[in-house]
Amino acid sequence: MSVCLGLFDSGVGGLTVLRSILQRHGPVPTVYLGDTARVPYGSRSPAEIRSIAAEVVAWLKHQHVSTVVMACNTTNALARDVAEGQAGVPVVGLIGAAAAMVRETRVGVLATPATVASGAYRQSIEALNPGTLVVQQACPNFVPLIESGDLSSQELREEAMGYLTPLLEASVEAVILGCTHYPLLEPLLRSLLPPDVRLIDPAEGVARQLDALLGYPIPGRPERPLSLENTRLCVTADPESFARRATPWLGARPIVEGISLRREG
Ligand code: DGL
Numbered sequence: 442m443s444v445c446l447g448l449f450d451s452g453v454g455g456l457t458v459l460r461s462i463l464q465r466h467g468p469v470p471t472v473y474l475g476d477t478a479r480v481p482y483g484s485r486s487p488a489e490i491r492s493i494a495a496e497v498v499a500w501l502k503h504q505h506v507s508t509v510v511m512a513c514n515t516t517n518a519l520a521r522d523v524a525e526g527q528a529g530v531p532v533v534g535l536i537g538a539a540a541a542m543v544r545e546t547r548v549g550v551l552a553t554p555a556t557v558a559s560g561a562y563r564q565s566i567e568a569l570n571p572g573t574l575v576v577q578q579a580c581p582n583f584v585p586l587i588e589s590g591d592l593s594s595q596e597l598r599e600e601a602m603g604y605l606t607p608l609l610e611a612s613v614e615a616v617i618l619g620c621t622h623y624p625l626l627e628p629l630l631r632s633l634l635p636p637d638v639r640l641i642d643p644a645e646g647v648a649r650q651l652d653a654l655l656g657y658p659i660p661g662r663p664e665r666p667l668s669l670e671n672t673r674l675c676v677t678a679d680p681e682s683f684a685r686r687a688t689p690w691l692g693a694r695p696i697v698e699g700i701s702l703r704r705e706g
Contacts (some may be wrong), residue, residue: 444654445470447506447703449497451460451480452588453683454622455512456690459672460645462510464664466655472504473512474568474700478677481584482515483553490555490643494520495557498527500702508533508641508654510647514620515553535621540565544617545639547574549608551630552619554579562619569652576611580604580620590686598629605633615639625690667692675700 446462452475459473474497476482480506482490494516509528511517516524517534525532543566546588550562557579566575582600591597608616616638618624624642633641652658669691676683680697690695 442505442507442624444508445472445506446508446510446651447472447474447498447501447504448510448512449474449476449501449516450513450621451476451515452584452622453625453686453690454584454587456687457621457624457642458510458512458647461642461648462651463667463669465536465648465658465664465674466651468668469655470670472501472506472673473675475499475674475676475683476702477588477679477683480588481553482513483555483584483588484581485555487519487555487559489542490516490665491520491523492640493522495527496674496702498524498698502528502530506530508548508666510651510653511535512621512644512647514643515555518552518556519557520555528603533647536561536565538625538650539617539619539641539643540569542641542643542646543570543573543615543617545613546570546572546611546651548576549605549611549613549616550575551576551580551583551604551608551616551623552577553584556580556619562617574611574613576608576613578604578607580623583626584622587625588680588686592625597626598633601626601629602632603667605630611632613638615641617641617643649678663679669695670694672699677702 684697
């Protein structure tokens with residue numbers, strides 16, 4: 442089977458993972474599915490999230506992907522087993538990759554309510570780094586505000602200040618961006634955190650985890666220019682709006698297909 446990665450997320454967030462992979466590995470064949478009809482996932486029940494994961498992975502399987510990349514922490518936290526059972530091909534996730542990137546002893550995790558409630562980040566970090574203090578913060582308003590497309594609003598800034606307060610009070614040394622939408626807020630979060638607090642983007646770990654499959658980059662080589670020539674972008678609702686919102690992150694306006702998960706193809 443030739444290599445084709447299948448990425449999925451609820452919306453634009455997984456593009457941060459796609460971008461990391463393409464910048465490290467060049468224009469790998471990929472199919473990206475943004476389930477924009479059902480965003481946000483992070484305020485849904487575990488049962489709903491598991492049923493959604495089964496459906497999107499079944500669709501990716503139908504596209505003949507050779508590896509599934511869960512470009513969504515929420516499904517990773519609650520439905521990794523579902524994805525693995527459904528995929529029939531290797532599944533790569535974010536949470537283990539992020540835990541492996543932790544070097545600090547006081548770590549904050551920003552994530553969706555469902556991811557925080559699952560405890561998946563705390564368990565993964567503590568398993569790899571016993572004794573680490575993990576301060577988790579659910580950020581229910583981030584994804585709806587990010588999907589609305591205005592990343593410089595005062596509302597977003599105020600939400601960010603509120604969400605960061607418990608992490609600052611606990612003097613964390615690093616903050617994990619535990620939802621793939623949040624790297625889109627990196628400049629805002631950076632401006633609100635002390636300069637010595639490290640931001641950890643799990644997507645970098647995922648891109649590195651794919652080295653064995655896609656090849657090890659030559660040491661010192663700069664990031665590849667972002668090319669979507671082998672990428673198919675699909676969404677379950679409103680492809681035009683997705684294309685517009687994705688443009689700043691992808692460097693050019695992409696072609697986006699509207700698909701139905703219940704229809705094959
Ligand atoms: N970007 C996803 C995540 O990493 C889903 C966010 C959402 O839809 O709530 O958790």
